[in-house]
Amino acid sequence: MTEYGRSPGSEPWHPTDPLYGDQGWEGQQQYPQQTQYGHQDPYGQGHGGHGGQEQGYDARYQQSQAPQQYSEQQYNDQRYVDQQYADQTHAAQAQEYDTPGYPAQQYDANWETGQAAMPYGTAPADPYGGQNPDLYGTPEAYPPPQPPGRRQEPPEPVTDWEAEEPEEERHPFFTGEDDPDGDEEPAGNRSSRAGRDRRSKGKGRGGKGRKSKNGVACLVVALVLVGGVGGIGYFGYQFWQGQFGAAPDYVGDGSGSVQVEIPKAAGGYEIGNILKKAGVVKSVDAFVSAQQKNPKGLSIQAGVYTLKKEMSAESAVSLLLSPASQANFVIPEGKRNSWVYDQLDKRLDLEAGTTKDIAKAKADDLGLPDWAKNHANVKDPLEGFLFPASYPVAKGNKPEDVLRKMVARANQEYGKLDLETKSRELGLKGPWELVTVASLVQAEGKTHDDFTKMAEVIYNRLSPENKETYQLLQFDSSYNYLMGQSKIKIGRDEINSNPDPYNTYKRPGLTPGPIGNPGAEALVAALNPTKAGWMYFVATDGMSKTEFAKTLAEHDKLVEKFNASGSS
Template sequence: MTEYGRGEGSEPWHPEDPLYGDGWDGQQAPTGRQSPYGGQPQQYPEQPQPQYDNGGWGNGQQAAYGQAQQQYQQQYGEQQQYDGQQQYDQQGYAAQQHQQQYPNQQGQQQYESQQQYGNQQNQQQYGNGGWDSGTHPNVPYTDASDPYGQQNMAYGGEQSDPYGAPDAYPPPEPPARRAAEPEPPKTDWDPGPDQGEHAFFAGDAGDDGDESDDRRGRGDRRGKGGGKEKKRRSGCACLVVLLVFGGGLGGVGYFGYQFYKDRFGSAPDYAGDGTSEMVTVVIPKGAFGSDIGVALKKAGVVKSVDAFVAAQEENSKGKTLQAGAYLLKTQMSAASAVEMMLDPESQNNVLVRPGERNLAVYASIDEQLDLSAGTTQKAAEKKYKSLGLPDWANDNTDIKDPLEGFLYPGTYPAAKGMKPETVLKPMVNQAAKKYEQYGLSSKAKALKLDNPLQVLTVASLIQAEGKTEDDFRKMAEVVYNRLNLANPETYGLLQFDSTFNYLQKESNINISESEINSNKDPYNTYTRKGLPPGPIDNPGDQAIKAALNPTDDGWYYFVATDGVNKTEFAKTHAQFQKLKDKFNESSGS
């Protein structure tokens, strides 16, 4: 490396270098990092540098401009020197004219040629005429103080030609002498017609035998018969397309026909009263006509849901169909299915009536399922915990039946083949749901009761003693007033015949006093104060509502004066005696 740092390294040019600022053919390059082009500095190696011939700049002008540029850079600093090209345009140094003469594309090509030769140790400078000749004489170095000949080159001198060696790359040619770039060699891949369009869509232009030699150059490689192969391929493609479109049209037509048939045609239906095969169909509570039709079609009773819905609407009693289990035949016409479901003999249901005791419900289930007597009761005693009772149920060891009061009144499916617990579970679930809706847990304290089970027990007493719904609220007040241990009439004794009859598993209103007083069972409210251990029946909605909303008229007594439906109430014991005499007269006792 010389004292001016013009070696092969990345050292910047020394400011005292007499050729500082000199470039290729008179072009002034901005100061910056070392360039690979024989020491020429450049700021942006990625940008091509335009070339100017000596027609615009002489050797003396280059040296003068280099000195002026050096002074200018010393005055305004190194930062502005990086923008040398912009300074040329602003100061009018004819660079714009030469740049217009040589477009950017040529400048880029020259730059690429320079970059290829940039690895040479010395950069060739061309003399006064720029690109006047194609020969470049090799001149030996004569000045020991200037071993690179840059002093001589700056004043039009010549420098040794690094391209003169036999193995070297040819020297850069002027734009006018450059040969056109060779076309890229052809490859085996032929994009085919329309710049790579797939042959499937392009067809086969060579089938007529007029295909050029260039196009058929690949034919040898494909082998003979290539045109026939492409023709067969095109024919198969057309066939596939035809099949796809044909299948699509067929599918649209089929579904269109089905849509028309479903909307405007008659619904599919069986004919006649069905086969000899019998099936049981369970219809859930709250099911609509379409829901019933779905259940019947699934069981094989009717052929279509629409046919059943239409038959139900045509039948004047069709809307009266209720939830339950029905014994029906398979493959029945929709009209026959509706008629058979309206027949009570085909209905496989168990009806729980308000105020009905569990023993009566168990007997109905045994009969409906064709089971021996007592089967359902035994199943209830063993599996009551798995049927869905509320948490507050059965909190007393004196309770006779844990399910008493939890078989909610209603109609439930009960067909042959079903298990007793399967029939009982929907009843218990319905009771738990209803009691939660009524809020028995939250209202117990307001009624001065210990728990929801006592509220349910009061409702069962009202259901057992009341005769009509009008009596229920007065009956509820009688219960609450008598439960008050401080009341002056009964002092906490209910004295209800219904509790004693429940204990005896009978319904007898003629009970002797000796029989009552001799029995000390917790369900005997004549000898035990307060409520019985649990409900004595399954109360309905009206009784539950009355238990939650009693009257406040001061009633303590009631008597069924006609012995059947008429109940009269009294506030004192004296009024009660009069009502009792009235009953005795009506009954003839």
């Protein structure tokens, strides 16, 4: 700065300059005084300690200022304009604040001390009553005001995150250095150590140490990137395979043997899950796809099938459609319970007689209807309720579970026929007797025509008006059931000597209960008998052909025919 309060730049200082101007200090300036050079000194008595230098000012100073943009005359003219503006401003302020004891203010331009200047020869007024406090003596006080020429832009505030330069990372992972202790250095020692490292960095090693450290870090980053790309590629391939690739599948016809049970009304995905769990197919999707491609794939029936392990899905579908693979337990129409028990023991790999004993002990817990319970002289309460059908039976099943399924199927079929109402219409005591009639029809008949005529024979012989047999049915089938046999010709002496209730040659009326398990056709025939007056029948060929008669004389002719056939 020069004695005139301006820099040696290209433009002079001006009180209203927005960058170097007064910025509100006009009201605190004293009225300018004339110097010995004929111009007004804007700072009154000078710049603090430089006031005495003005008297040493000579023409040489003006010559030294010649290279500047403005001449001394121009500078004085500008100062005169500024002084006129200041005089007008102070005059207005003096008029506004002209109160008793408030003289026109004149301030000393002594900005170093900030002491207000008073007119020459007068003592300055003490606004603080002699205490003269130091307004700028405390650390939290603002610094004393400076003249406009010495003002500087305040430094920008330092934020917390800029207060300290971030410490360079010195962890061995990034620097490549070995950690001598293997432990992380305490936080309190990092700063000094980092400083030492920065000062000594590269010394004695020619910079090779840092290059090797950077290489290790780059290698680690590269490995991480390669691993990430590989993982993304693997999962992307798995996703593509799951969405668009072929489903996993075995090749060939498989090997070994395994039994699977397909439940009723099972769909493709349910069957596929069963086969996959049993190790037959490799995936559910492969099976479903093969099933849809096969024209008969949707006709797979419920039941137990014997398949092979690790079969192709196509082979599995084909085998499920083949009767050779079906391992269901099938009860033929008319079979007695004794046959069913024996077969279940073999199928479930049980000791002979196991299923029969369980059936007898748990008969009331297997689902029989109330009208099928508590009948006298019944040899097997489940007889007639192991309905002829196909049942899924595999090793590991419990006999009682299998028997419960059979009884449930019988209840389902009997429930369709309204046996209660029909039995009353036919002169029977209830559904129990109607099922018994159906079992006799099933045992003696061979065809549907046989069934309807045989049912009429039974109802005619049970009639109280029967004068031919007097309510005796005289069926060989009932005696065979009693004896556990299946003979075509039974001797009269044998029949007449056995008083068992199941011997219809000796006991009138129906047997105490069913003598076998009738099928649906025999049941329908029992409900809808013919009304032709049939009273007798004879299997003239001894096996399949049955002929009927209305009178005893006709019956005798049929017997002669039977004897002539040589069947006897």
